[in-house]
Amino acid sequence: MHDLPDRPELVALLSEQFEVLTDLVTGLGEDEWRTPSPLPGWTVFDVIGHIIGTESLLLGEKPPARDAQTPDIDVKTLPHVRNEIGALNEIWLQRLRSRTGDELLRLYRGVADRRRKALAELDDQAWLAPTQSPVGEVPYARFMRVRLFDCWMHELDIADALGRQVEEGGARGEVAFAEFARSLPRVIVKRGKAPAGSLITLRLTGPLARTLHIEVGDRASYVTAPDREATAALQLDSGLLVRLGGGRVDPGTVLDRIGFQGDTDLGRQLARNLAFTI
Structure with missing residues (x-):
């Protein structure tokens, strides 16, 4: 990556x-x-x-x-x-x-x-x-x-x-x-306020389907094989993630298109704060 x-x-x-x-x-x-x-x-x-x-x-x-x-x-x-x-x-x-x-x-x-x-x-x-x-x-x-x-x-x-x-x-x-995807770990911490020690999982469906795990330590980074369950997991279409990251859609109007597991309050907080592009 x-x-x-x-x-x-x-x-x-x-x-x-x-x-x-x-x-x-x-x-x-x-x-x-x-x-x-x-x-x-x-x-x-x-x-x-x-x-x-x-x-x-x-x-x-x-x-x-x-x-x-x-x-x-x-x-x-x-x-x-x-x-x-x-x-x-x-x-x-x-x-x-x-x-x-x-x-x-x-x-x-x-x-x-x-x-x-x-x-x-x-x-x-x-x-x-x-x-x-x-x-x-x-x-x-x-x-x-x-x-x-x-x-x-x-x-x-x-x-x-x-x-x-x-x-x-x-x-x-x-x-x-x-x-x-290079920017997602930083966004998860800076905008989404994911706490230190948390593990965030993004399960993407659609044309760019994949699973991304982001571990928050001294800094946030990707991990390929986490050894524990995610603190918060979001499941959504890859196109929706990109549009949220691009600030193209109002997060409040699409939360029903995202599945949340684990700490759902944290998951919704993350989903509302993904926009980072100019």
Whole structure:
């Protein structure tokens, strides 16, 4: 779960993810592009615009100039903007929202093609180079796994907004979930307040089915074969866990979709405090 990803495999998965997103939004009508997504303040259009902005920045490109007819909004005043990364995301969206959906899709395809080319040209030194990312300074390889996770999550956002079903498992889902799962021990302790000495078990069903055991000692960490019963165990669909971790759903509305064993009060406390992504 913690090893750096293989370069050819991850580059291929990122390329595939770019194409899956293209297919998901190709043919949308203008009203569909403006469908609200699970992300506060963002439509389907904005989700793709956000990906354009991030991948463009990775290419060294700046946001387009502001349309003179577009109001100049202080993005830091928007209620869903909580940090500098969020502000930068909104600058890109403010500069793109005057486009049509078809224009945005053409921009996205162009950025995706340039990113594919840039990724294909990376050498081993660049792949391992320390790089600033949303999770701190990490090797570029880890940053690209974060990018796969982000784009995979946004695939789910768009699908949920449009009422469509997409494949949540498979190779892309496995690698994206590996990145997601790195944060769960910290979240269980910092947000969920799991007490020292506790053992938390997550039994996942669905496309990314697996059982995860998290032991809370001086720090929380995964264990493969615990020698005791879980203090609290939660059973839920893998897609629901990801959406809770991403802050995409209100925990209070989905507790009836989670099974609790052991200390059920602790289990419900954990379920209510899983959100950690930006």
